[in-house]
Amino acid sequence: MTEPRTILIADDDRAIRTVLSQALGRSGYQVRATSSAATLWRWVEDGEGDLVITDVVMPDENGLDLVPRIKRIRPELRVVVMSAQSTFATAIKATQRGAFEYLPKPFDLKELLAVCERALAAPATASAEEGEGAAAEGERLPLVGRSTAMQEIYRTVARLTTTDLTVMVTGESGTGKELIARALHDYGRRRTGPFVAINMAAIPRELIESELFGHERGAFTGALNRGVGRFEQAAGGTLFLDEIGDMPPEAQTRLLRVLQEGEFTTVGGRQPIKANVRIVAATHRDLRQLIRQGLFREDLFYRLNVVPIRLPPLRERVEDIPLLARHFLDRARASGLPSKQLAPEALERLKLHPWPGNARELENLMRRLAALYPQEVIGADAVTAELAEAAPATEAEAGGQGTSLEQAVERHLSGFMAAHRDGMPVRDLYERVLAEVERPLLRLALAATRGNQIKAASMLGLNRNTLRKKIRELELPVVRGLP
Numbered sequence: 001m002t003e004p005r006t007i008l009i010a011d012d013d014r015a016i017r018t019v020l021s022q023a024l025g026r027s028g029y030q031v032r033a034t035s036s037a038a039t040l041w042r043w044v045e046d047g048e049g050d051l052v053i054t055d056v057v058m059p060d061e062n063g064l065d066l067v068p069r070i071k072r073i074r075p076e077l078r079v080v081v082m083s084a085q086s087t088f089a090t091a092i093k094a095t096q097r098g099a100f101e102y103l104p105k106p107f108d109l110k111e112l113l114a115v116c117e118r119a120l121a122a123p124a125t126a127s128a129e130e131g132e133g134a135a136a137e138g139e140r141l142p143l144v145g146r147s148t149a150m151q152e153i154y155r156t157v158a159r160l161t162t163t164d165l166t167v168m169v170t171g172e173s174g175t176g177k178e179l180i181a182r183a184l185h186d187y188g189r190r191r192t193g194p195f196v197a198i199n200m201a202a203i204p205r206e207l208i209e210s211e212l213f214g215h216e217r218g219a220f221t222g223a224l225n226r227g228v229g230r231f232e233q234a235a236g237g238t239l240f241l242d243e244i245g246d247m248p249p250e251a252q253t254r255l256l257r258v259l260q261e262g263e264f265t266t267v268g269g270r271q272p273i274k275a276n277v278r279i280v281a282a283t284h285r286d287l288r289q290l291i292r293q294g295l296f297r298e299d300l301f302y303r304l305n306v307v308p309i310r311l312p313p314l315r316e317r318v319e320d321i322p323l324l325a326r327h328f329l330d331r332a333r334a335s336g337l338p339s340k341q342l343a344p345e346a347l348e349r350l351k352l353h354p355w356p357g358n359a360r361e362l363e364n365l366m367r368r369l370a371a372l373y374p375q376e377v378i379g380a381d382a383v384t385a386e387l388a389e390a391a392p393a394t395e396a397e398a399g400g401q402g403t404s405l406e407q408a409v410e411r412h413l414s415g416f417m418a419a420h421r422d423g424m425p426v427r428d429l430y431e432r433v434l435a436e437v438e439r440p441l442l443r444l445a446l447a448a449t450r451g452n453q454i455k456a457a458s459m460l461g462l463n464r465n466t467l468r469k470k471i472r473e474l475e476l477p478v479v480r481g482l483p
């Protein structure tokens with residue numbers, strides 16, 4: 001029999017001390033619990049305990065301030081921080097000050113037990129976590145929302161700030177994917193380096209490789225000088241590959257090679273250059289489906305999807321709406337718009353909306369309300385009116401059931417427009433949008449005819465050669481005999 005391990009608990013809430021002591025005791029641990037930071041500190045100084053679980057807000061001292069002090073005198077002693085102030089700032093602070101894990105309250109006892117087990121099992125590294133003393137502890141952190149889903153994301157982001165792992169952020173348009181990428185950079189190891197973003201959907205396909213990797217003079221028509229690519233610009237920092245699902249196949253192959261070999265060459269160049277970037281990729285598309293359709297390389301997916309972060313749509317975390325709305329009104333005021341409040345009924349109204357454009361749609365709505373409505377307190381009517389104003393035609397107005405496809409397309413397109421409003425080359429929008437429709441249409445027709453192009457062409461009412469040409473242009477996979 002090995003000696004039972006001792007866990008030190010500090011929390012000023014007696015009920016929590018009791019519940020934790022019982023649960024940990026039942027699992028075979030020895031427990032000492034106190035309501036004060038001072039007592040915990042004395043125990044630690046005396047060399048007691050194999051693990052610490054501490055609350056943040058205690059009457060005599062903030063638990064977060066205690067963590068670095070504990071790490072200084074007993075670097076091997078793991079500290080788990082729990083807090084009811086479940087903000088992004090708490091998650092980041094806990095991690096950067098050297099906590100082993102951060103648990104937003106309320107948490108599941110099973111989860112706590114799992115954390116304790118991990119904390120006691122993992123070999124102790126004597127060095128304090130690297131973030132300690134980091135410049136960016138972030139009092140004015142940009143990520144808002146306290147839903148369970150967001151808290152899980154904060155914990156993941158906080159943990160990832162001490163690593164250089166590749167991250168894949170997925171979520172609908174406007175859910176905050178870029179914001180997460182920035183948070184990973186701003187609070188990560190590479191925060192003093194550059195943050196460079198590139199949006200695959202906003203750059204003409206034929207230029208993506210040279211944008212990413214740079215080009216030599218004369219590498220292609222129009223390349224009058226050597227061009228530095230984003231990989232080189234981001235050296236020492238973070239490279240954000242936005243809308244990665246829109247990356248053309250050749251660029252995918254090249255990117256895969258860079259990830260495998262850790263170096264790249266410019267377009268037209270021979271000299272390998274060391275890649276020194278942390279990669280964060282993002283997409284609103286379903287990459288697994290793109291893989292099935294032959295449009296995204298599976299091997300590249302696994303290289304990028306090292307740590308996946310899924311951002312839930314706003315309609316799945318309506319409890320975040322009041323805080324977010326407040327945050328966006330504050331931002332509107334900071335940009336010179338009048339100060340506004342939302343009446344409780346207005347907030348209730350906001351919670352009923354489906355938010356196809358997510359946080360971005362809410363942000364735009366708050367700006368409009370701040371700009372257009374004279375009253376200081378915004379009521380439910382104003383919200384309803386503005387939501388109706390901005391919405392695509394409703395089913396009833398547009399004539400019932402038959403228009404649902406049109407609505408779906410319109411919603412998709414408005415998301416597309418919103419997503420690219422900052423950097424979309426507007427010249428070929430018509431073509432691009434038609435291609436968006438063409439691709440699934442042709443794919444489905446080919447699937448329905450088991451890849452028989454003659455039948456598919458006749459089904460579509462297209463000339464066979466036209467279909468063949470389109471298949472080539474749209475880079476559709478040619479598969480025969482599909483079920």
Ligand SMILES: Nc1ncnc2c1ncn2[C@@H]1O[C@H](COP(=O)(O)OP(=O)(O)OP(=O)(O)O)[C@@H](O)[C@H]1O
Pocket residue numbers: 142143144145171172173174175176177178179180284324327359360363418419420
């Ligand atoms: N949790 C959040 N807290 C505060 N602001 C947020 C949050 N989520 C999103 N936002 C804000 O909403 C807007 C849209 O976010 P962002 O651009 O990061 O979304 P995205 O998912 O990258 O969108 P797209 O896929 O369309 O590029 C930004 O102004 C961002 O600051």
